[in-house]
Amino acid sequence: MPSLDEIDRKLLRALQANGRITNQDLSDLVGLSPSPCLRRLRQLESAGVISHYAALVDPAAVGLTVTAFVRVRLDQQDDRHLAAFEKAVDGFPEVMECYLMTGDADYQLRILVESLNLFEDFLRHKLTKIRGVAQVTTSFALRPVVYRTALPL
CATH class of the missing domain: 3.30.70.920 (Lrp/AsnC effector binding domain/regulation of amino acid metabolism (RAM) domain)
Structure with missing residues (x-):
């Protein structure tokens, strides 16, 4: 399991709250520019920290x-x-x-x-x-x- 820093945790918290957030909004929220933000996101996905995306249905x-x-x-x-x-x-x-x-x-x-x-x-x-x-x-x-x-x- 990869070591998660505070930016990774911010990314994960934001995505758990809103899985449809744009990369631009996500990068603004965590304090990164869009390219490094997307790179971090892809690393979390490839490491299996983010396993998949889904809609929560009532x-x-x-x-x-x-x-x-x-x-x-x-x-x-x-x-x-x-x-x-x-x-x-x-x-x-x-x-x-x-x-x-x-x-x-x-x-x-x-x-x-x-x-x-x-x-x-x-x-x-x-x-x-x-x-x-x-x-x-x-x-x-x-x-x-x-x-x-x-x-x-």
């Missing part, structure tokens, strides 16, 4: 009103079973995040769907059909309290 605005947090325990935790589970959930568009966990559950997933009926379909016809799933526990989010996409730099 889930409710596109009808995805149900957020479920699902904890999954597998019947076996060897590499083969872990890899099979991870490959399967990677193919489900409803799975927004999946983490390998310590504690009572092997995985925690964040699921977004349009309705409870669609969540039930997801659970019955996709998640519990994955070989090796031993237990599934679900909690539904009532509302977001804190949601951040910007890293604390």
Whole structure:
């Protein structure tokens, strides 16, 4: 991982706040002329510090009103079973995040769907059909309290 100086951190903070900022505005914000600013930006991209650019879409605005947090325990935790589970959930568009966990559950997933009926379909016809799933526990989010996409730099 490259060592980040304060200018790099300013660049990253500015881009996290507005990914569509122009290079001119970005260079003004961080105190560089446009060419060195763009060069720094390209270095951050090639080093993998900036992995990609995306638009943040409001889930409710596109009808995805149900957020479920699902904890999954597998019947076996060897590499083969872990890899099979991870490959399967990677193919489900409803799975927004999946983490390998310590504690009572092997995985925690964040699921977004349009309705409870669609969540039930997801659970019955996709998640519990994955070989090796031993237990599934679900909690539904009532509302977001804190949601951040910007890293604390």
